[in-house]
Amino acid sequence: MTGGPLVVLVGPMGSGKSTVGALLAERLGAPYRDTDADIVAAEGREISDIFIEDGEEHFRALERDAVAAALAGHEGVLALGGGAILDAGTRALLAGLPVAYLSMDVDEAVRRVGLNTARPLLAVNPRRQWRELMEARRHLYTEVARAVVTTDDRTPEEVAGAVLAALDLKKDA
Ligand SMILES: Nc1ncnc2c1ncn2[C@@H]1O[C@H](COP(=O)(O)OP(=O)(O)O)[C@@H](O)[C@H]1O
Numbered sequence: 001m002t003g004g005p006l007v008v009l010v011g012p013m014g015s016g017k018s019t020v021g022a023l024l025a026e027r028l029g030a031p032y033r034d035t036d037a038d039i040v041a042a043e044g045r046e047i048s049d050i051f052i053e054d055g056e057e058h059f060r061a062l063e064r065d066a067v068a069a070a071l072a073g074h075e076g077v078l079a080l081g082g083g084a085i086l087d088a089g090t091r092a093l094l095a096g097l098p099v100a101y102l103s104m105d106v107d108e109a110v111r112r113v114g115l116n117t118a119r120p121l122l123a124v125n126p127r128r129q130w131r132e133l134m135e136a137r138r139h140l141y142t143e144v145a146r147a148v149v150t151t152d153d154r155t156p157e158e159v160a161g162a163v164l165a166a167l168d169l170k171k172d173a
Pocket residue numbers: 011012013014015016017018019020079082112113151154155156159
């Protein structure tokens with residue numbers, strides 16, 4: 001059967017897509033996949049190196065292909081990179097799918113990833129960068145999402161439960 005992904009997670013970096021995605025997969029007894037990890041494996045280099053060596057535009061092209069491949073071949077939980085929704089082709093691929101947008105406020109974002117250099121877009125002045133990034137992206141996350149789940153003051157386990165409930169996947173979550 002080719003049912004497509006059970007859950008697709010979008011949202012800004014640090015919102016917990018990868019952490020919550022793995023937990024969701026466990027709870028659903030389904031495989032987990034992360035397009036960032038797919039790109040790193042295919043390229044044999046870290047995402048920060050792809051940004052530095054080839055630029056963001058090149059990374060977005062790799063990401064678009066990775067999302068298309070993952071959506072075509074995966075029936076479990078899929079976490080996307082935070083900027084995947086910037087690409088119109090990627091957004092079109094997400095239409096009609098069970099997409100959850102994991103949201104959080106700026107304080108939480110800075111606490112979680114502010115000084116994490118593996119996330120190149122927040123490496124300098126994380127608070128301002130995050131605000132600018134969200135101004136450009138918030139409407140795109142909302143546009144592709146079937147459900148919006150806030151992650152502020154919630155553990156990853158609580159977020160996973162909220163996603164299941166919001167997408168109506170498991171009543172007892
Ligand atoms: N609900 C949460 N509460 C506190 N910390 C979290 C939560 N979700 C994720 N984190 C932490 O935030 C960081 C980023 O999480 P990650 O899952 O990699 O986010 P994303 O994939 O959305 O960038 C990790 O250190 C993770 O442990």
